Amino acid sequence: MTHTANDYYVPHGSHWPIVAAIAMFMTVIGAALWFNGELNGRMVLFIGLGLIAFMMFGWFGTVIHENLQGMYNDQVDRSFRQGMMWFIFSEVMFFAAFFGALFYARVLSVPWLLGMDSGFTTHDVLWQGFNEAWPTNGPGDVGGEFEPMEAWGIPALNTLLLLSSGVTITLSHWALKVGDRGRCVLWLAATVLLGMTFLGFQAYEYIHAYTGMDLTLASGIYGSTFFMLTGFHGMHVTIGTVMLIVITLRAAKGHFTADNHFAFEGVAWYWHFVDVVWLGLFIFVYVL
Amino acid sequence: MWIRYLIIAIFSGILLSLASGLYYLVKDKGTTKRTVKALSFRISLSLGLFLLLMALIGLGVIRPHGLYPQRHPVTQPHDTR
Numbered sequence: 550m551t552h553t554a555n556d557y558y559v560p561h562g563s564h565w566p567i568v569a570a571i572a573m574f575m576t577v578i579g580a581a582l583w584f585n586g587e588l589n590g591r592m593v594l595f596i597g598l599g600l601i602a603f604m605m606f607g608w609f610g611t612v613i614h615e616n617l618q619g620m621y622n623d624q625v626d627r628s629f630r631q632g633m634m635w636f637i638f639s640e641v642m643f644f645a646a647f648f649g650a651l652f653y654a655r656v657l658s659v660p661w662l663l664g665m666d667s668g669f670t671t672h673d674v675l676w677q678g679f680n681e682a683w684p685t686n687g688p689g690d691v692g693g694e695f696e697p698m699e700a701w702g703i704p705a706l707n708t709l710l711l712l713s714s715g716v717t718i719t720l721s722h723w724a725l726k727v728g729d730r731g732r733c734v735l736w737l738a739a740t741v742l743l744g745m746t747f748l749g750f751q752a753y754e755y756i757h758a759y760t761g762m763d764l765t766l767a768s769g770i771y772g773s774t775f776f777m778l779t780g781f782h783g784m785h786v787t788i789g790t791v792m793l794i795v796i797t798l799r800a801a802k803g804h805f806t807a808d809n810h811f812a813f814e815g816v817a818w819y820w821h822f823v824d825v826v827w828l829g830l831f832i833f834v835y836v837l
Numbered sequence: 838m839w840i841r842y843l844i845i846a847i848f849s850g851i852l853l854s855l856a857s858g859l860y861y862l863v864k865d866k867g868t869t870k871r872t873v874k875a876l877s878f879r880i881s882l883s884l885g886l887f888l889l890l891m892a893l894i895g896l897g898v899i900r901p902h903g904l905y906p907q908r909h910p911v912t913q914p915h916d917t918r
Contacts, residue, residue, distance in 0.1 A: 630863045637859060701901075705891070712887055715880040722873045808868050818862055821876050825855050828883055832844060836890060836901045 558620050565608040572600035584766065602791075609795055613812075617804070626811060633815050637822065640785075644826055647778050651833060654770045655683050662688055687769035695772065696762040703754045707747050708831045711786075714743035715824045718793075718817050721800075728807050730800065737797040740820065744790040751783050778830055785823045792816045840898060847886045854879040 575597030582590025615621065621629075662679050664672030672679065676688035684697040721736030755776075758764040766776045796816045799805065805813050858875035865871055893899045 626866060630866065634859065634863055701894075708887060712880070712884055715883060719873065719877050719880050722876065726870055726873055810867055814862050814867055814872060818858055818872070818876070821855055821858065821879060824883065825851055825879070828851065828886070829848065831887075832848060832890070836894070836899065837841065837844070 558615075558622065558625050563608075563611065565604055565611065568600065568604045569608070572597050572604050576601060605791060613799065613804070629811055629815075633818075637819075640822065643781070644778075644829075647774070647781065648829065648833065651774045651778065654774060659683060659685055659770075684771040685769065686771065691769050693763065693768060695764040695768045697764070697771065703750050703757075704831060704835045707750050707754075708827065710743050710747045710750070711824050711827050714740045714747070715821060717743060718820050722813075722817050725800070725805060725810060725813060726807050730803065733805075734797060734801045737793060737800055741790060741793045741797060744786055744793060744820075748783065748786055748790065751779070751786075775834060778834055782823070782826055782830060785826070789816070789820050789823050793820065840893060844886065844890070847882060847889070851879055851882045851886065854882060 575593055577597075579590050579592070579594025579597050583594055584590070659682065660666060661671050662676055663682070679688040686693060686695065717736045717739040721733050721740065724730075724732035724736060764772055764775070766773055768775075793816060796805075796813050799812065854875050858872050858879060861869065861871035861875055890899075894901060
């Protein structure tokens, strides 16, 4: 069937959604098994991650190919943008859950354990010896001994790195809007480099936390919220970096124009979102 | 305490400018500069907030909980109130 500008493009039967579902299932199950001490879990996790990489490569390729073939009209463009909106809504809810857990622990449950507000009986009857504010290893030392993560040093440096990447992606965006492909690609490449450096520092920070500070996922509510928030954020930076690499190559090939560049704008906005989430983390996890 | 409210107010401004960027992305379909302008405002505010935080920490106005690292103390004896 040929497509005209007025036809809505109906995608062909695609195997990528089922590949994505299997890949994500394996990744999550693998991670859960690994964290619960099942050694095969790590293997399942890595197979899942490999499948995700394979799926992203294949699915992105299909969409880019279809786009270049001129199969997408204005209506499809609208669908992409609405899809982006719903995707971001789910992302906001995702991070809201983890920030919510942090707020609940810091603002409600720890003060209750300390005997504030209506929680005085909890303190007096159950945890009389508990008198620690945030960061805490919990009543009864459930989190063991650990050192809380400093705001100075790597976290502050990583904040500066991500904010710089926000500046470079914005410069690239402006270059694209004025039709300067060279500078657009250059600033995109700089953004990729800054994203990778951020990830390298975060990996170093995690290794240091586990080996030098005894701060682990099992370090009570502080350790678990710290790793859940920063870990899932790191995962988003990884995905964002992969997408940035894709649009850098696409920009270099001349796939985008000043008025037609949804993929670029979608990835750029996503990168700004990841940047803002980090700023929230820096403020609420490390500083305040 | 007012410093906390100031930080949260600036952070809310950042969230608003980011959200407006998404709105223009969906609405304008790449034909205007409103998305890139909103995102430029967002990054400027973010840089400003970061510099403010660094200055406040440097001046000792706010003290991050992990700034002076020490081994996390084990539970101390009950504070008799």
